Amino acid sequence: MAPVTTSESIRRAPRRSRQRRPGPRSAYAFLPWLLLGMGALSNVVRGETPNPWVGGIGLLVFNSLYVSVVLQAFDPRARDTWWTYAALSGMAAVTYGLAIGYGGPWLALFPLLSLAVGTSLRGRRLAWTVGVLTCSAALTGAWRDTDAWSAVTSGYGTLLSGLVTAAILALSEKVLELRETREELARTAVDQERLRFSRDLHDLLGHTMSLIVVKSEAARRLAAVDLDKALAQITDIETVGRQALTEIREAVTGYRESSLTAELDRARDTLSSAGVEPVVRQSGPPPAPVTGALLAWVVREAVTNVVRHSGATTCRIDLAGTADSTRLTVTDNGRGEGAGSPGSGLRGLKERLAQAGGSLESGPEEKGGFRVVVTLPADAGAAQQSVG
Template sequence: MPSLLPKLPPRGECPKAEAFPGPPANGYAFLPWLLMGTGAVIEVAKGKAGYPWLGGPGILAFAVLYGKVVFRAFDKKRRDERATFVLLGALAAVTYALGLGYGGSWLLFFPLLSLSCGAVLRDKRLGFVIMTLAVSVGVISGIRTGDPWSNMTIAYGTFMSGMVIAALLTLSETVRELRDTRQELARTAVEKERLRFSRDLHDLLGHTLSVIVVKSEAARRIAPRDLDAALGQVADIESVGRQALTEIREAVTGYREGSLATELDRARSALSAAEVEPVVRQSGPPLPAQAEALLGWVVREAVTNVVRHSAANRCDIVVDGTPERVTLTVTDNGKGAPAEPSPAPRIGGTGLKGLTERLAAAGGSLTAGPAPRTGFRVTAELPVDPKDTALDAELTTAPGNG
């Protein structure tokens, strides 16, 4: 039989994730930009540069520092380390030394320095640093060449290199974070639906099967002396089973809404079949559907615990409402707490724990523990007109969702 529970997407996968462009994986995408220094390399190779024994090692130092900086820029943790800024400072020192010493094509190292700054500095410091580099290269170019158009071109190229790269990398990281967030939200939604479905099954089947067992025992017990009464119990078992099938189908599709009156009637029938005297008292104004649905779940779970665990002969169900709040109390005179204790203080089995979370989401509360004299008591309080919209969303999407 195929599972009715939603399938969780594998970790690391997101539906249609390929629609989002991802950032470059590492600094290899920045290495081809080193070709901008080809003119300086040719000058050194042809001996046209003064002091080639300084120019050659300077180019090599620039290339090594540039590679280290851009590779560290793709690792968020390493990008923020002090060593990265030390390397960036050393790269700036080499760039200024080469530009002041040689000028001309050597000034093309400034756009590469700006690119490195844009990859590392992605905060308020970036604008000041890039502007400083652009002005600096313009001034150096003016000193070396005296050509104002050359000054503007190299300054503009330096400014745009840093700003565009910073914008692209920041955008790429934002897209990646949004993709990860989308994936996590999808996983969370599926996990919540799994939790909703498992709790619905617990509350539905736990109560229904308990009623079926109790009525079956009653039919077996009275059959030898009253066949008609036993057949009545069997008919009730058939009715409960059919109703359970309907409720399970509705729980799967998420459309089932509980009715407090219906649950109280079922509680009377289940308690009577278990030879527990039901005493039901209800007062107060009519309740909205959402509040009735939640209180219906409380009645169902509490009565199931009475039938299965209490060994009681009397159960009092009291609904006391006011225009602001409604209180539901289920008290038995049995032997005490349910058989399935929860780690949470004063709360019983899985069902009571789930109900506590449901009522809390709607602005209410649930307490469970020994009654003052003997037996066990469950008390639920709920606003008549909940201000928290979480209740409406929960009951609309999945009734009984905890």
């Protein structure tokens, strides 16, 4: 599967401004449900309720606490506080007192309390609380109204209002989390694409410019003694430049895969042009294409560092393959800061190899020179695809 380019990732990133929250737009959508208490309010106004001032104060307290609870329904951090639980406890006390004391239209407080619970609680606390309220509403309706239908409607309304409200809000929260996750993945894809391009550009240009400098110096030295050889070096510079343009285009589109065999040939030519004797040894079965592409990047970076930093006269590249893994070793006899001198190139390669299940170790040799050792498993391709 081809990697997603930066521009594609940006185009695919969701635009929050064009999307609205699923479900109720705001907590104010829950306020009209207070109309369920109009029957109880009517009883208070008409004086059909004993001690109407008790019922009126109870309704005022219940409605105030209800508004306070539901207005925090869309903010999980605000609703999961001691005040929310205290307010629900107060609503429960008022509901049980008025419903048991008066019955009739006052039983509508149970569905309202259940709705408030559905906006605030989740998980087992929600299930237990709604279950208790449902049983309480049904039993109170059967006792106060001596009517089976009243018990059924009160219990069913209480159960439905709590669970449906909780389900709608929970679904809304999950959808928002999925949107945020998708946006984060899009941003991550953009960052990974930028990192990939910067690494590829560093590796390509570092090697190419080093080779051009080496061949230019060789052409300058040969110009006075052998014009034909100097022209051959200049021709090589032109070839390297054209090849670099092609590789940069491939790096931009994301389809570039280095060939290990071709990279070893380039390494021999680069080292020879820089006056460093190349020694390349291969043993065992050839690596898989993905493994070979990763090793090709290592060879390119290591040889570039040998030419630019080591001052070596010999560079040795050993490639040993087995059925389980492939091991690449690059050593030189320079000042101890060649093949693996610290830099963004080797750091980037180390991260790439780690994603494919491999490792990179580098450091100076005890007897002088520098060594880079890379180990990759046989299934490096599968590991890299799983990460990607």
